[in-house]
Amino acid sequence: MTMTTRVLISGASVGGPAAAYWLARSGFDVTVVEKAEAVRGGGYPIDLRGVAVEVVARMGLLDAVRARHIATRRVTAVNRSGRRIASIPAPAEFGPSGPTADLELPRGELTALLFEASRDHAEYVFGDSIAALQQDGAAVQVTFESGRQGAYDLVVGADGVHSNTRRLAFGPEEAYHRYLGHSFIGFSVPNTYGLDREVVLANSPGALAALYAAGSRPDLHVLLAFRTRLPERAELADRSYQRRAARAAFARGGSWTDRLLDALDEAEDLYVDTVSQIVMPTWHRGHVALIGDAAAAPSFLSGEGTSLAIVGAYVLAAELGASDPGSAMLGYERRLRDYVRRNQALASTSRRFLIPATRAELVLRDCGLRLGPLLIRSGLLDRALRTAANAVELPDPPARWSQQAGRRIE
Numbered sequence: 249m250t251m252t253t254r255v256l257i258s259g260a261s262v263g264g265p266a267a268a269y270w271l272a273r274s275g276f277d278v279t280v281v282e283k284a285e286a287v288r289g290g291g292y293p294i295d296l297r298g299v300a301v302e303v304v305a306r307m308g309l310l311d312a313v314r315a316r317h318i319a320t321r322r323v324t325a326v327n328r329s330g331r332r333i334a335s336i337p338a339p340a341e342f343g344p345s346g347p348t349a350d351l352e353l354p355r356g357e358l359t360a361l362l363f364e365a366s367r368d369h370a371e372y373v374f375g376d377s378i379a380a381l382q383q384d385g386a387a388v389q390v391t392f393e394s395g396r397q398g399a400y401d402l403v404v405g406a407d408g409v410h411s412n413t414r415r416l417a418f419g420p421e422e423a424y425h426r427y428l429g430h431s432f433i434g435f436s437v438p439n440t441y442g443l444d445r446e447v448v449l450a451n452s453p454g455a456l457a458a459l460y461a462a463g464s465r466p467d468l469h470v471l472l473a474f475r476t477r478l479p480e481r482a483e484l485a486d487r488s489y490q491r492r493a494a495r496a497a498f499a500r501g502g503s504w505t506d507r508l509l510d511a512l513d514e515a516e517d518l519y520v521d522t523v524s525q526i527v528m529p530t531w532h533r534g535h536v537a538l539i540g541d542a543a544a545a546p547s548f549l550s551g552e553g554t555s556l557a558i559v560g561a562y563v564l565a566a567e568l569g570a571s572d573p574g575s576a577m578l579g580y581e582r583r584l585r586d587y588v589r590r591n592q593a594l595a596s597t598s599r600r601f602l603i604p605a606t607r608a609e610l611v612l613r614d615c616g617l618r619l620g621p622l623l624i625r626s627g628l629l630d631r632a633l634r635t636a637a638n639a640v641e642l643p644d645p646p647a648r649w650s651q652q653a654g655r656r657i658e
């Protein structure tokens with residue numbers, strides 16, 4: 249007798265809805281549990297590159313994503329008082345090898361598209377979370393925070409860098425957390441800078457202040473990233489501590505960053521975290537698998553986290569749709585390991601570009617920026633990024649909306 253395989257996905261951002269779409273398409277019975285009350289809107293711009301664009305196309309979402317493409321016009325570095333040091337114009341001039349992504353859109357717009365694509369094929373439960381997981385050989389017994397209980401053949405953790413599923417099935421985050429030496433604070437400010445589809449960067453040694461103008465939106469995204477020792481959890485949660493830490497990092501930043509620090513004092517929508525990666529020896533244990541940031545966060549420095557989440561969701565679902573679960577999990581890891589490794593490795597190169605650690609590195613970076621157009625034309629600037637973004641062979645897509653139920657995992 250064939251029975252439908254029940255899959256529980258934790259997290260409804262990028263990887264979760266993408267996995268829900270592809271697993272449902274393979275005939276699995278999918279439930280997604282998300283701790284927020286709804287799919288989170290808004291958010292900073294994220295990128296889709298290389299094979300991730302192909303996955304989005306296979307979902308039939310390419311036109312919708314293209315319609316939301318920000319088409320960033322340039323990246324400009326400014327000095328202490330906001331005067332332009334150098335500017336790299338955007339892809340329109342350079343074709344696909346420009347300094348920004350193949351496709352770039354606000355995170356909330358991508359997650360809304362992925363949710364819409366999957367919502368009729370999966371059950372979504374908002375405002376809940378997995379409280380306990382127990383693997384009993386044939387299935388995973390799940391108790392939710394709400395008290396509800398359920399048995400699933402497979403649980404997929406797509407719940408981000410601080411994954412709850414990973415903690416419950418693989419142990420504490422500390423074992424997998426690779427700290428990249430910096431903290432960051434994200435918030436928004438009104439666009440009183442007159443910016444339009446562009447990025448402006450200002451640096452002090454070991455500190456970056458970036459302003460993103462994502463299209464015609466009335467607000468700008470600010471990202472402050474600065475070198476720190478690994479903060480304690482309590483320090484990360486303490487907003488006034490973080491504001492003081494940012495002020496210390498930009499103490500000699502000049503009037504341009506002072507203006508942002510003043511805005512930080514007023515900001516209500518702060519998002520604070522460490523710049524970190526997740527590195528794990530395996531992404532599955534029994535009937536639990538991890539995808540996206542939960543499995544292998546590359547950090548925002550790589551610019552590849554969203555692509556990894558989309559591609560990971562697709563590869564896991566395609567492997568599960570094509571072979572027995574044991575082989576599928578091995579196939580998932582085998583296909584993705586090198587891709588993930590290369591994309592995580594981008595973070596250190598990008599750190600040198602985005603957050604030069606010393607005055608000398610900063611001078612060198614600014615020289616590089618002045619040569620930007622030349623480097624882009626030569627393909628040197630983004631060769632590693634392009635290679636990494638395409639470093640996986642996608643399996644064939646699962647059969648189109650199979651009526652046949654998925655296999656039960658024994």
Ligand SMILES: Cc1cc2nc3c(=O)[nH]c(=O)nc-3n(C[C@H](O)[C@H](O)[C@H](O)COP(=O)(O)OP(=O)(O)OC[C@H]3O[C@@H](n4cnc5c(N)ncnc54)[C@H](O)[C@@H]3O)c2cc1C
Binds near residue numbers: 552
């Ligand atoms: C400031 C910043 C800038 C970034 N810039 C870029 C960029 O330019 N390009 C790029 O590609 N990537 C960027 N990223 C990274 C990108 O956002 C992530 O890599 C991507 O969102 C990962 O998707 P995910 O679905 O794996 O996890 P997430 O997007 O982190 O989603 C996790 C989901 O799980 C939910 N969740 C958490 N805990 C639970 C729980 N206990 N139960 C149920 N649900 C839970 C969360 O609410 C969330 O909806 C950036 C990240 C940050 C923070």
